[in-house]
Amino acid sequence: MKARVHVMLKDGVLDPQGEAVRHALGSLGFEGVNGVRQGKVIELDLAGEDPAAAEAEARKMCEALLANTVIERYEVEIL
Amino acid sequence: MKARVHVMLKDGVLDPQGEAVRHALGSLGFEGVNGVRQGKVIELDLAGEDPAAAEAEARKMCEALLANTVIERYEVEIL
Numbered sequence: 087m088k089a090r091v092h093v094m095l096k097d098g099v100l101d102p103q104g105e106a107v108r109h110a111l112g113s114l115g116f117e118g119v120n121g122v123r124q125g126k127v128i129e130l131d132l133a134g135e136d137p138a139a140a141e142a143e144a145r146k147m148c149e150a151l152l153a154n155t156v157i158e159r160y161e162v163e164i165l
Numbered sequence: 166m167k168a169r170v171h172v173m174l175k176d177g178v179l180d181p182q183g184e185a186v187r188h189a190l191g192s193l194g195f196e197g198v199n200g201v202r203q204g205k206v207i208e209l210d211l212a213g214e215d216p217a218a219a220e221a222e223a224r225k226m227c228e229a230l231l232a233n234t235v236i237e238r239y240e241v242e243i244l
Contacts, residue, residue, distance in 0.1 A: 118212030133197030
């Protein structure tokens with residue numbers, strides 16, 4: 087069972103990495119880049135065949151380790 | 166126009182970050198984690214309204230900056 091987790095900074099939290107990418111794209115000649123937000127994508131290969139159980143487990147992993155829930159939000163997708 | 170880019174290591178390329186996360190999850194008591202792969206997700210806020218043009222531009226950005234195409238693969242999704 088595969089789960090894909092997206093971890094992004096919450097809206098309103100400054101994203102210095104995203105800003106750096108935006109500036110770099112500008113200096114490479116890419117116009118029209120109004121904003122860039124960068125986060126993590128984590129693909130989990132989990133034992134078991136029950137999607138609901140896999141999603142619940144992945145959410146627990148996000149709360150325990152994968153996301154800093156003070157400044158980050160996460161989405162879990164079962165593939 | 167929003168584009169979401171996933172940048173992941175190519176299959177077969179060792180993912181030390183993913184391995185570190187797998188070990189950490191194990192030590193936190195999460196069983197059944199067969200594998201972890203970690204990558205980047207980049208959300209681009211692009212000017213313009215044409216999805217095809219936005220996708221082409223995002224692909225160019227991946228080739229130029231966002232992905233190291235020697236060891237990474239990327240997927241572009243227009244939101």
